[in-house]
Amino acid sequence: MNPIAIKVACSNCNLRELCMPLGLNQDELDRIDSLVAVRRKIKRGATLFRNGETFTALYAIRTGFFKTSITTEDGRDQVTGFQMAGEIIGLDGIVNDHHTCDAVALEDAEVCEMPFERIEELSREVNALQRHVHKIMSREIVREHGVMLLLGSMRAEERLAAFLLNLVQRLHARGFSALELVLRMTREEIGSYLGLKLETVSRTFSKFVEDGIVEVKQRHIRILDTEALKRIVNQQTQACL
Known part of the structure; x- marks a missing residue:
């Protein structure tokens, strides 16, 4: 899980269309490129973040597959979602600055770590990024509503x-x-x-x-x-x- 120096800019990443805003000019692309502090390799079975940990960043999954889960009061592991390459993970921590679930790699994975303070700062300068973050949050809300319907009826x-x-x-x-x-x-x-x-x-x-x-x-x-x-x-x- 050691941080890896970033080699490929976001603007050249093959997942760009999936996890970054579209229609940016070159100056905005350069700013977005500065978002990613480090890349991290996560081994299968290892944890990216745990419930209760201080929230500092969002993570764009570059390769691999993750599951998020919580531990219920009776000690059971309850899976709350599965995330794959091109998706953003860590949104649960925004609410109260602490993560509310565990994120575990289901296979060897690599993530791009994006400090949330930097995301907020850039969102004020690049409107497309702000809209994109809102879109990601909205998609998560819609997904949760879908799961509730799935489980309920x-x-x-x-x-x-x-x-x-x-x-x-x-x-x-x-x-x-x-x-x-x-x-x-x-x-x-x-x-x-x-x-x-x-x-x-x-x-x-x-x-x-x-x-x-x-x-x-x-x-x-x-x-x-x-x-x-x-x-x-x-x-x-x-x-x-």
């Missing part, structure tokens, strides 16, 4: 179908296949996120396989019938996840 099949559709949609935006994915999380972690028992997740995957909707080989998932998944879940709901 959907059957197990609907929850898993919505999860798979959302995951493959996000991966496709990053240039990956729209029909195949490798799950970086365990079925137990999926169940924790979706409010389902491990047995229910496994049984639902098996039903999808029997119905010819997906093909499953351990963590490799191939979607055979996207329309069937969409029929299972309300499209408006899955767009919110």
Whole structure:
């Protein structure tokens, strides 16, 4: 987890369109480039930040996959989200200057650390950055509303179908296949996120396989019938996840 000196500027990063504002002029791009203090490599299973730690920065995920989780009063690990390359992590700390969850790498990862004080300072000078930060926050609120709806009113099949559709949609935006994915999380972690028992997740995957909707080989998932998944879940709901 040692900081790594930054080598590639944000303006030349292949994830720029996913995590940075569009339509900036060269002067604004140069300012944005100065946002990233360091790059940090996080080993699989290592923690980027923990619940209760002082909030100082947001992190743009450059490579890898993370999960965020909280520990419930009875000691259980409750997964609250999964984050991938091109997404921003750490927004939970803005509210009271302390992180409210743990962020753990599900595979070897690299993040760009952006001090929040610097983000606030630059946001006052570059309007596009301010709008972009607001957009990221708004997206997080909408996602949480989608999860609440998912947990509150959907059957197990609907929850898993919505999860798979959302995951493959996000991966496709990053240039990956729209029909195949490798799950970086365990079925137990999926169940924790979706409010389902491990047995229910496994049984639902098996039903999808029997119905010819997906093909499953351990963590490799191939979607055979996207329309069937969409029929299972309300499209408006899955767009919110």
